[in-house]
Amino acid sequence: MTNLFLRQLHLTLRCCALLIALLLPLSALADTWQLQVGAQNGDKAHQALAFLPNEIWIHSGDSITWTFQTNEVHTVTFLQPGQVRPSRFAGCPSAPSGVTPDFSVFDGTACVNSGVVSNNSMLASPPTYTVIFPVTGSFKLVCLAHPNMTATIHVLALSTPLPHDQAFYDKQANRQRADLLSDVMTSAHNHPGSNDVTAGVGHIMGNGGGTQTISVMRFMDATKVIHVGETVEWTSAEAVTNHTITFGPEPDPLNQIPPSANVTMDADGARHAFITSPSDVVHSGFITQPPQDRIGLPQAPLSVTRFRVTFTQPGVYQYKCVLHDELGMVGEIIVLR
Numbered sequence: 037m038t039n040l041f042l043r044q045l046h047l048t049l050r051c052c053a054l055l056i057a058l059l060l061p062l063s064a065l066a067d068t069w070q071l072q073v074g075a076q077n078g079d080k081a082h083q084a085l086a087f088l089p090n091e092i093w094i095h096s097g098d099s100i101t102w103t104f105q106t107n108e109v110h111t112v113t114f115l116q117p118g119q120v121r122p123s124r125f126a127g128c129p130s131a132p133s134g135v136t137p138d139f140s141v142f143d144g145t146a147c148v149n150s151g152v153v154s155n156n157s158m159l160a161s162p163p164t165y166t167v168i169f170p171v172t173g174s175f176k177l178v179c180l181a182h183p184n185m186t187a188t189i190h191v192l193a194l195s196t197p198l199p200h201d202q203a204f205y206d207k208q209a210n211r212q213r214a215d216l217l218s219d220v221m222t223s224a225h226n227h228p229g230s231n232d233v234t235a236g237v238g239h240i241m242g243n244g245g246g247t248q249t250i251s252v253m254r255f256m257d258a259t260k261v262i263h264v265g266e267t268v269e270w271t272s273a274e275a276v277t278n279h280t281i282t283f284g285p286e287p288d289p290l291n292q293i294p295p296s297a298n299v300t301m302d303a304d305g306a307r308h309a310f311i312t313s314p315s316d317v318v319h320s321g322f323i324t325q326p327p328q329d330r331i332g333l334p335q336a337p338l339s340v341t342r343f344r345v346t347f348t349q350p351g352v353y354q355y356k357c358v359l360h361d362e363l364g365m366v367g368e369i370i371v372l373r
Contacts, residue, residue, distance in 0.1 A: 066097040068166070069202060073153075073179075074106040075213040080363040083108045083251045084216035085277070087177060088209035090187035091245025094169060095194050099139070101166040104153045107363055108253070111180040112150040112165045114142045124152055124180035138164075143171045152181065156362070176246070183327065184276045186246030216241070216250045231268045233257055233367065235323055235343075235357070238275035251277045253360040258367030267346040268369055269306070270323065278324045279357045279365070281343045284317030286358040293358070295321035306342035314351045319358075347371040 069092060075084035083106060094100065102112050111124055127134020128147035135151035142148040150165040169175070169191045179185035192198065234256035241248050251274060260268055270281045280293065287293050296319040299309045309318045320343040326336045347353065350371045357365040 066099065069094055069098060069100045071100055071102050071205065072209055073102045073104045073110045073112065074108055075217060076106040076108065077217050080107050081252055081254045082217050083253050084213060085182040085185045085251055086212065086216055086248035087185065087187035088212050089205055089245065090248060092205060093190040093192060093198050093200060095198065096172050096191050097170060099166050099168040101164050104155050104163045107154055107156050109152045109154040109181050111152055113178050113180050114148040114167065114175055115178065116147055117144065119147060122180065127151060139166045139168060141168045141170055142175065144173060144175065182249060182276060184240045184247040184249045188245045216248060231260060231262060231266060233260065233268060233270045235270040235272050235279045235281065236274040236277060238277055240275045249275055253363040253365045255365060255367040261370045261372065262347065263372050264348060264350055267344050270343045272323045272325060272341045274325060276325065278322040278359060280322060280359060281320040281355055282358045283311060283353060283355045287319055293321055295319060305338065305340065306344055307340055308344040310346045310348060311353060312348045314353050318345065
């Protein structure tokens with residue numbers, strides 16, 4: 037009797053479990069996956085501009101929560117196929133202020149965008165953004181703040197087994213973070229002259245999920261001691277990240293910063309300014325590499341990668357990158373007679 041009772045009880049429990057599964061909405065059976073946005077080292081100089089990891093396989097109905105780990109700004113953005121890429125400030129054209137709410141649904145028919153997010157105060161609980169994926173397909177994830185920061189989300193049918201679990205993606209994120217932030221990847225820069233400053237260093241890395249960028253948000257040899265009449269030249273060694281060389285207050289707004297009116301252009305395309313006092317306001321505008329060329333599109337023109345300043349009076353001249361000064365990207369020029 038006891039064995040018969042146990043068998044009947046077991047059968048009843050199985051039937052109840054099956055009935056509950058059938059009655060529950062798909063959302064109750066869905067999983068939420070945890071991924072990360074960006075990484076940085078202790079002094080915030082090395083910034084991994086990457087989704088960690090940047091490729092994942094999930095089921096339809098699942099959601100992904102991205103945690104923003106760094107002081108550097110990022111976005112979690114899904115564009116419609118063929119949509120013209122907006123600026124990080126514009127975001128999704130159809131959404132108020134370009135931002136779609138947390139737990140937005142992406143099915144490929146409308147843009148989804150977190151807006152610009154960072155963990156600028158280094159909160160114990162960093163900001164997050166969650167997206168729900170109701171339909172199958174492979175979808176491209178981008179950061180509007182960094183052109184070569186991409187990822188791929190593979191959404192499979194519920195009947196298809198998933199190749200990896202959350203523990204696998206956690207380990208992969210840790211491995212990618214360590215590779216991107218390693219000194220080997222970010223130490224390559226040179227100084228061809230005593231009055232030269234490298235304005236940031238960056239490399240692009242690719243894998244099966246997309247591209248990732250590692251950037252050193254620093255001026256290399258940021259402090260220079262020169263004499264009146266000499267010129268200092270800043271050169272970008274970045275792969276994609278914009279920087280500025282700014283003396284004086286930050287210009288406003290920061291989304292499209294032109295050079296200040298006292299900046300001219302040399303014959304070789306470099307921008308050039310003359311500074312006569314530590315109180316002068318001089319702003320380089322964006323110093324950056326041009327976008328990568330793509331087959332079928334017009335060739336991208338050369339961009340401005342150099343900025344020169346000639347100092348005509350002695351003094352101590354402090355400068356910064358207005359986009360990354362909070363990360364420590366600042367410097368000083370000491371001009372002697």
